[in-house]
Amino acid sequence: MERKVAIVSHVQTKHSSDIGMxxxxxxxxxxKELHNKVGITRHDVDSYVLCSNDFEAGRTISTVFEDTPVGAYMKDETKVEMDGIMxxxxxxxxxxxxxxDTALVVAxxxxxxxxxxxLxxxxxxxxxxxxxxxxxxxxNAGAFQARSYMDKYGLDEWFLDAISARLLRNGAINPYALRSKDDATPEYVASSEYYYEPLRKLHCYPFSDGACAVLLACGEKAKELCEKPVWIKGFSNSLETCRLGERELxxxxxxxxxxxKAYKAAGISDPANEIDVAEISAKFAHQEPIICESLGLFPEGSAEDVAKNDLAEITGKMPISPSGGGICTYVFSAAGLINVAQCCQQLTGEAGDAQVPNAKIALAHGQDGFCAQHNSVVILSSEEG
Amino acid sequence: MVNQSEVEFVETIVPMDFNYNIRAGKPIEDYLRGMAQKKIMGSKCTKCGKVVIPPRNVCGVACGKMEMVEVDQTGTLQNYTIGHVKITKGLMEPVEEPVVLGMIQLDGTNSLLVSEIRGVDPKQVKKGLRVKAVWKESPEGKFDDLAYFELAS
Amino acid sequence: MAFQMGEETRTFPITWDVSANKYKIESRGLRILTEGMKDKKIRGIRCHECDTVYIPGPFYCRKCHIEIDEVVEVKDTGTVMSFAVDMADIRGNPLPEKRISAMIKLDDCDAWFIGTVENMDWKDAKVGMRVKSIWVDEPQGKFSDIDHFEPI
Amino acid sequence: MRNVAIIGVGYTPVFVSKRIDVSIAEMANEAANAVFRNTGLTIDQIDAVVQGNMQPFECVNLPYLWASEHIGAVGKPVMRIATGGTTGMTTLMCAYYHVASGLYDVVLAVTWEKHSDGDAQVGLAGIVTPEIFTMVMHGLDLITGRGMGGTSGGSTGAAAYQALSYLHHSGADPEHIDKMAALERSNAALNPYAHLRKKTTVEDIQATPFISWPLRYGHTCPTTDGATACIVASEEKVKELTDGNVAWIIGVGSCTSDPCTANFIEGQITDPAEQESCRIAAKKAYEMAGIEDPSKEFDMAELYDGFAHQSLMYAEKLGLCKEGEAHKLLDKGAFNIDGELPINASGGVFSTNAIGTSAMNRPCECALQIMGKIEGEHKIPKKIKKALAHGWGGLFQYNSVMVLSDTPKKSS
Incomplete structure (x- = not known):
């Protein structure tokens, strides 16, 4: 990459099951909140990339009425219809x-x-x-995926409860989270009802209203606009077949x-040691270890060990989803972008009680499809490098 | 920030649904014709030899063309879940009796088929069980002609 | 290179359940407009920055990108900015009666509204012609309180 | 900035109203296969895949998840773009930016629409259904359309306002729309990948009924099933993979205004025939391409015309001629295939409208003309050095513009 790109600022709504507007x-x-935060107007933004879904919006061309509220009137605008991280x-x-030079991403x-x-x-x-x-x-697709992981590594359901409990506790210190419980324990999670075994209610994502906006700029511009730009060091995405019966779930x-590809671009050779914090889009508890292991953050099949040794806690060796992740909030179309925003908070030291000390390199992940069929990864850094 | 209570809005319902007619394509057409004869049709890649259900005409652009083949009706349960809820039109509701859903590898195939497993106690379900297809009495060339799977004796 | 289409395959009915959506639509501007119509008044919202008057009034000005809330009354006369004469439905079946539906810019506002123009031969309709609102006798605070428009 | 070229185009074998033999994904596969056949490349040489369509026309959400298997995208970076009528061009632009960013070298773009699997009128009505029902809640009479806030004629009705406003401001007559329609349908008759392929006279057009005066049934586009694939590559890869006969993308621009039709709730303040966003998009693309006088420098143009008047209207907005001049050029025959500035030699969207593909077929047709690889008699007889492609969509608010050339820009 000749040019460098950094995140200038980000805002998100207080996610809710009904945002009431x-x-x-x-x-x-x-x-407007983002404009005020950065001290710009809509005219300071060159390009708008929106992200929403026609079926969720219940409207053909979901962006027809979204362009003008985000300030794209008479501006360059396009729409990616996937997860917001794309x-x-x-x-x-x-x-x-x-x-x-600048682009505003809104999902x-x-x-x-x-x-x-x-639906x-x-x-x-x-x-x-x-x-x-x-x-x-x-x-039930999620349940198959959970079972596949349990069978492969000979695990029982406890690790699912432990993951959800950790995330619910993290959610309690995230002011934007929809669902949370500050004293959640595995036993508490295990007391929620089964949907499809082994998945219980608290192993699954809640339905969320919400939005997230992220302002990007080229290096020089980013430094002008903010004190602590967060640098985008690498990214990529890939896709599997849609046939559940042909995937190793x-x-x-x-x-x-x-x-x-993302690690290569970011110059990361040892992700487990170099990455300080990761925000993972896991719609179900079991997806977190599956994705983290494929990211190389934990050894394969280690979900139980990770939970027992508190490795994924905010204070742990490899903090995963300090925001509470998909178990606390899953905003369809925006989840991945919200993960980016959460990582930015970590890298600029604004994560409050959820702050991972000295976080310098963060990983944000987004997914789409059944059993995370499509996955995207973005590596962020507080240092220009 | 605008106070939420100041926002005035109406909640509008559109009292209609939009209807579509999705074209099946040849492989699925053949699959359903097979159903009418109590046959399960898959497709086999002429290049890599993979046999998959549902059938299709290409094994990805990179590989070969696929041809229709009939596959075995007996297979092995590779994955399962016990459903305590069902989802209808996007709304979840509880079921009266737990339902066993399985992912079945039919003998000779390289893919898993999702189907209901009946006649087995949910507590006894495990990976590796041998199961066989059970058909509706008078198949009509529809997907549900293949009614469910039961334990193979 | 004549292309031979393959054998017909069956179709499956599927549905887009839009009835499952609960759409939230901002309604202050609509309320201000329709409430006013009860008194045969037409009200919109003006942007205090660029003076654009919207009907029905949105909560923000899309040019200035600021919140707006100044209620203004506009006249019920206006100018036809464009029009169409509906003669057939979308699939080409003729309508029993030809209908002039016009985009009308009411005096003192910037918004174009679609309204039916009656009491004139469609062949005489012109862009730029002046029209006035014909109200129903007992308005109820609904869009249908203006029955139609007529040339002045 | 990196130079990017279109190195190959692939269409489904036909664009017709109903492909009864294939599914949506199988149709996308046909286009992907065609582009690989035409370029001699294989899927292994593709770094990333961009896909686009308008999903409510087929009711398949995020169809890339399903169709990727059929176009070889599994295991590759994938992006899905959807921007209404401009989807085709914005998808190609996305492929362009993949390469221009320096991150990818060879990118496949695939777009499709299979209108016969759904109902195009329903898909279009779906843009503003909740607004219409909110109006009904406030007393709008949907049946008679009388009074204030009427709705009429679906997208044709909305386009009729645009057409009349355009006629009023340009001084053109409704007969000019007939003439443009006849020209484009006759062009389409020469194009094997066009949908409505019948040599058509002005009289034929005038024999069709008016839907919403001034627009006739014969002024409206069909609904089509079809898919298009296109491969773009960096300058280095052009040298490596091709004989150099490619079409360079030297300028891109896109812009949105506000919904200038059917904006029932927020109030409509924009003339649907104004299309300021088209001027802004064009200005951007021309600056990038180094076009100083668009009325002189282009050898052809492919404009997005869902309705026949739009070719004339957009020719003016894009600066191909002065305001109010397009119909005069039409009368002089300048827009004919053998004219000074052939417009829609392919027959345009007006003759073939598989919506997701429509705005991508515009630059693709330009590319094929530049490369001299046109299959069919709609080949423009002169050498094409610079071509203009345009896309339009949304509630009359989106415009996208692409400038193509037979030579790359000098590297800066």
């Missing part, structure tokens, strides 16, 4: 090309109050087979492929 108002407020990746490429969803996320997921199935057969849904080859 129309989408346009939510976006307008969000972007919009950040696209915006970064646009700046790298040299054509734009949002009213999946908590306006629509039914399970959004049903629409993702192969309409000529799985959607017709009608047996697969997001929860206990692992995530697409995450591995994406991570390899």
């Amino acid at each position: 129309p989408r346009e108002r939510m976006l307008f407020n969000l972007v 919009a950040l990746i696209y915006a970064t490429m646009r700046i790298l090309s040299g054509q734009f 949002n969803s009213l999946g908590g109050s306006q629509f039914r996320p399970f 959004i997921m049903e629409y993702q199935l192969d309409p000529t087979f799985d959607r017709q057969v009608g047996l697969i849904n997001e929860l 206990y692992t995530s080859p697409s995450t591995k492929q994406a991570a390899e």
Whole structure:
């Protein structure tokens, strides 16, 4: 990369199961908050990359009424219809090309109050087979994935409870989180009801309303606009087949492929030691170890050890999702971008009680599809390097 | 920030749904014709030899063309879950009796087929069980002609 | 290079359940407009920065990107900025009656509203012609309180 | 800035109203195969894949998750773009930025739409359904359309306002729309990848009924099933993988205004025929491409015209001629395939509209003309050095512009 790209600022809503306002108002407020924080107006932004989903919005071309509230009137604008982290990746490429100096990435969803996320997921199935057969849904697919991991490494359900408990406790110190419990224990999680065994209610993501905006700029511009830019050091993404029956669900080859490229770009050779904190988009408790292991942050099949030794705690050796992750908040279309925002807080020392001491390099992850079919990885650093 | 209570909005419901007719394509058409004859059709890659269900005409762009093959109706349970809920039109509701769903590797195939497993106590379900297909009495060339799987004796 | 289409394959019905959505629509501008119509008044919102008057009033000005809330009353006469004469439905089936539906810019505002223009031959309709609102006798605070527009 | 070129284009074998034989993913596969056949490349040489379509037309959410297997994207970086009518061009632009960023060298873009799997009118109505129902809650009479706040004629009705406003400001007559329509349909008759392929006269167009005066049934585009694939590459890879006969993307620009039709709730303040966002997008693309006088420098243009008047309107907005001049040039025959500035030699969106592909087929047609690889008799007889492609969409608010050339820009 000849040019450098950094995150100038980021804002997110207080995520909620019902944010109590129309989408346009939510976006307008969000972007105005960012403008005020940085001290700019909409005219200081060259390019807008939006991210939302037509089926969640219940509207063909979900962005037709989103452009003007985010300030894109008479501006360059485009939409990535995937997880929000992909919009950040696209915006970064646009700046790298040299054509734009600044880009605002905005992702949002009213999946908590306006629509039914399970239905959004049903629409993702192969309409000529799985959607017709009608047996697969997001929860039982997740259960298959959890079972696959347990069978592969001979684990019982305890590690799921432990992961959810840790995340719920983390959620309690994240002011933006939707679900949280400051004294959550594995036993507490295990007392929630089963959906599809081995998955219980508290192993699954809650439906969230919310939005996130991230302002990117080329290096020089970023330094002008803020004191502590967060540098984008590397990113990539990859995809697996949509056929659940043809995937090794206990692992995530697409995450591995994406991570390899992102690490290479960022000059990371030993991720477990070099990365200080990671925000993982896990919609279910078991996805966290599957993704972390494919990222090379933990050894394969180590979920139980990680939990027993508190390795993934904020104070642990490899803090994972200090924000509470997908178990506390999962904003469809924006989850990955929110992870980026959370990482930025860590790198600029603004994470409050969730602060990982001396965090310098962070990893944000985003996913799409059943059982994390598509995975994206972004490496961020507090140092320009 | 605007105070949430100051925001005035209406909640609008659109009292209609939009209907579509998705074209099946040849491999799925053949799969359903197979169903009518109580056959399970998969496709086999002419290059790498992989046999998969649901059938398709290409094994990814990188590999070969696929041809239709009939596959065995007996297989091994490789993965399972016990459902205490069901999801209808995106809404979750409890089920009266737990449902066993399995991912079955039919003999000779390289993919797993998701199906309901009946006639087995949920507590006894485990990986490696041998199961066989059970058909509706008069198949009509529909997906649910293959009704469920049961333990193979 | 004639292309031979393959054998027909079946179709599956699927649905986009838009009825499952609970759309949240900002409604202050709509309320101000329709409430005013009860008294045969048309009210919009003005941007205090650029003076654009919107009807129905949004909560923000999209040019200035600021919050706006100044309620203003506009006239019920206006100018036809463009129009169309509906003659057939979207699939080409003729409508029983031709209908002039016009984009009308009411005096003192910047917003274009679609309204039906009656009491004139469609062949005489022109961009730029002046029209006035014809109200129903007993307005109820609804869009239908203006029955139609007529040329002045 | 890195130079980027289109090195190959692949279409589905036909663009027709109903592909009864294949599924959506299989149709996308046909286009991917075609581009590999045409370029001699294999999927292994592709670094990343960008996909685009308008998902509510087929009711498959994030269809890249399903279709990627059919276009060889598994195991590769994938991006999905959706921006309404401009989706095709913004998808290609995304592929362009993949390469221009310096991160990728060879990128495949695939777009598709299979309208027969759904109902295009439903898909379009889906843009503003909640707003319409909110209006109904406030007393709008949806059946008679009388009074204030009426709705009429779906997208044709909305386009009719635009058409009339354009006619009023330009001084063109409704007959000029007939003439443009006949020209484009006749061009389409020469293009094997066009959908409506019938040589058409002005009289044929005038024999069709008016839907919303001034627009006739014969002024509207069809709904089409089809897919398009395109490969873009960096300058180094062009040297390595091709004989150098490629089409360079030397300028890109896109812009959005506000919804200038059917903005029932927030109030519509923009003339749908104003299209300021088109001027801004064009200005950006021209600056980047070093175009000083667009009315002289282009050898052809492919404009996005869902309705026949839009070719004339956008020719003016894009600066191909002065305001109010397009219909005069049309009368002089300048827009004919053998004219000074052939417009929509392919027959345009007006003759073939698989929406996701429509805005990508514009630059693809330009590229094929530049490379001299046009299959069919719509080949423009002169050498094409610079070509202009345009895309339009949303509630009349999105515009995207791409400038293509037979030579790369001098590296800066």
